[in-house]
Amino acid sequence: MKSLGSIRRDFAPWNDPNAKPYIQFDKVTKKFGDFTAVNNLSLTIFEREFFALLGASGCGKSTLLRMLAGFEEPSAGRILLDGQDLRGIPPYKRPVNMMFQSYALFPHMTVEKNIAFGLKQEGMPGADVEKRVAEMLKLVKLEQFAKRKPHQLSGGQRQRVALARSVAKRPKVLLLDEPLGALDKKLREETQFELMDLQQELGLTFVVVTHDQEEAMTMADRIAIMDKGEVMQVATPAEIYEAPASRFVAHFVGNVNMFEGKVAEHTTSTTRITGATGAQIVVDNGSNAAAGSDIVFAIRPEKIRVSSKKPADAVNALEGEIYDVAYLGDMTVYHIKLDDGQIVRASALNASRVTEDPLTWNDRAWVSFRPDAGVVLAR
Numbered sequence: 422m423k424s425l426g427s428i429r430r431d432f433a434p435w436n437d438p439n440a441k442p443y444i445q446f447d448k449v450t451k452k453f454g455d456f457t458a459v460n461n462l463s464l465t466i467f468e469r470e471f472f473a474l475l476g477a478s479g480c481g482k483s484t485l486l487r488m489l490a491g492f493e494e495p496s497a498g499r500i501l502l503d504g505q506d507l508r509g510i511p512p513y514k515r516p517v518n519m520m521f522q523s524y525a526l527f528p529h530m531t532v533e534k535n536i537a538f539g540l541k542q543e544g545m546p547g548a549d550v551e552k553r554v555a556e557m558l559k560l561v562k563l564e565q566f567a568k569r570k571p572h573q574l575s576g577g578q579r580q581r582v583a584l585a586r587s588v589a590k591r592p593k594v595l596l597l598d599e600p601l602g603a604l605d606k607k608l609r610e611e612t613q614f615e616l617m618d619l620q621q622e623l624g625l626t627f628v629v630v631t632h633d634q635e636e637a638m639t640m641a642d643r644i645a646i647m648d649k650g651e652v653m654q655v656a657t658p659a660e661i662y663e664a665p666a667s668r669f670v671a672h673f674v675g676n677v678n679m680f681e682g683k684v685a686e687h688t689t690s691t692t693r694i695t696g697a698t699g700a701q702i703v704v705d706n707g708s709n710a711a712a713g714s715d716i717v718f719a720i721r722p723e724k725i726r727v728s729s730k731k732p733a734d735a736v737n738a739l740e741g742e743i744y745d746v747a748y749l750g751d752m753t754v755y756h757i758k759l760d761d762g763q764i765v766r767a768s769a770l771n772a773s774r775v776t777e778d779p780l781t782w783n784d785r786a787w788v789s790f791r792p793d794a795g796v797v798l799a800r
Contacts, residue, residue, distance in 0.1 A: 430621070432642060433657075434467040441504075443468035443626055444489065444594065449498035451484050451650075458484040460650035461498070468503075471620050471627045473637035476647035477673075482630045485647075486596050489628065490519045502594065518592040520600055524583035526571040533558065533567040536586045543590065557585040560619065577608045584616075588623060595620075597629040601636060613639045634674055638662070646670050662721070667800050671719040678725070678765050680718040684710045691792055694718055698761035703736050707797035720795030725767040725788050727755050727780060735789035741765065743784045755780065757788055 434440035442465035451459040459481045466472045474482035487493045488500060491512035500507045507515060526535050533554050540550045558564045561581040571579055580600065587595055600616070601609045617640050620627045631637050637644050638658040646653045646661065646669075653673075654666040665671035668679070680702060682694040692707030694716065702718055710716045731738050745756035748771075755767045765788050780786055 430642075432469070434470070435465075435643065440467060442466065443470070443503055444628070445499070445501040446485070447499040447501065449485075449488065449495045449500060451481075451488060451493060452496045458650055459488075459495075462650065462652055464645060464652055464655065466626065466628060468626055469624055471617065471640055471642045472629070473641035473644045474628070474630045474647060475632070475634065475637040475644050477632060480647040481650040482647050483598055486519070486598055486628065486630050489594070490517055490596055491515050516593040517596055518587045518590060518594075519596040519598065520583055520587040521598055524579050526579060526582060526586075528571055531568050531570055532563060532574070532582050535571070535582055536589050539586060539590050553589055557589050560588075560622070561585045576604050577612060580604060580612060581615075584619070588619075588625065592625070594626045594628060597627065599631055600629065601631075601633075609636070616640060638674075646673060648673075664796055665719065665798070668717055668719070668798050671796075671798060676722050676766055678720050678722065680720070680763070682716060682718065684712050684714050684716055686712060692797070694797075696761065700739060700759075700761055703792050704795065704797055705793040710797055710799055714799065717798045718795050719798055720790060722754070722766045722768040723770075724794035725765065725790050727757065727767045727769060728787050728789070729780060729784065731787045732789050735787075736792050738787050738789040739765075740785065740787050743780055743782060743786050746781055755786070757786055759788070
């Protein structure tokens with residue numbers, strides 16, 4: 422199966438029925454007293470995959486990571502790494518390493534000594550330690566900072582030291598718990614691409630926990646959306662965004678417009694949906710919904726066109742009034758109140774310095790979209 426949207430590399434073992442998962446969560450449950458943090462969860466991750474666990478605070482993503490690292494044991498179920506059941510194996514004997522948001526660098530040690538610490542603890546010969554540290558410094562582009570201490574570095578540099586220390590021991594899996602949370606927005610964006618390049622260069626399996634949607638969408642090969650200890654959907658970033666499996670996922674990732682309605686009829690290629698106020702919408706992908714059933718048509722703001730006149734070729738066109746406009750530089754966001762009362766969010770790319778069809782507050786406007794622009798959700 423070909424993935425939706427663009428992908429950053431030719432890598433999709435999850436589409437190969439013969440591919441063997443590298444990490445398996447098999448019906449895993451974790452309880453803390455009466456609270457269930459992870460609920461009967463099953464999940465597979467493949468070798469060399471950059472996998473993201475994405476969800477709001479308290480959804481169970483960090484608990485899942487801590488169980489894989491060995492800091493917590495499942496209340497039920499199994500966690501397997503390369504076919505080996507990890508139950509009972511202490512963290513220091515697992516072929517994984519964990520990088521925390523705080524970085525946890527030793528303040529009294531230089532950069533090179535921070536990186537060397539774990540290698541010396543394992544008893545690696547001194548010459549080999551020096552060679553490995555030099556490799557790591559080169560990898561994260563910090564050779565000239567080897568003799569500095571953490572307080573003499575920027576946030577981004579400290580992050581790279583922590584990363585170098587984490588991968589120096591050559592773990593099979595690197596676990597990253599909100600690794601970029603302490604960085605400012607611009608540095609965070611730069612570091613996301615550095616992590617992607619580093620992961621491919623090392624050939625390791627990365628599992629990252631984050632609540633930042635953009636971070637997960639940028640870095641991961643696949644994303645698991647979590648809520649209340651359960652996985653709601655696992656897919657590539659493009660599939661999560663363009664083909665959400667439920668209303669929850671559609672709402673959670675990015676901005677979305679939801680049109681509630683019933684399936685009025687099916688034709689050979691389209692489905693007609695009737696809204697509560699009688700508005701008609703024609704879509705291409707609603708054939709799996711039974712006639713008369715309650716559904717939601719979800720469509721992203723950038724798929725909606727806003728114009729002062731009804732487009733002559735529009736299959737779907739609804740009229741309303743603009744009540745909010747936000748100019749964001751690269752795009753303009755419109756909030757349009759339709760005549761039936763629903764609020765629609767639309768975004769238009771500012772591709773030129775002059776707007777051909779200027780629209781502003783209180784203007785009458787039409788919103789239009791293609792039949793294949795959104796997705797029909799039954800749940």
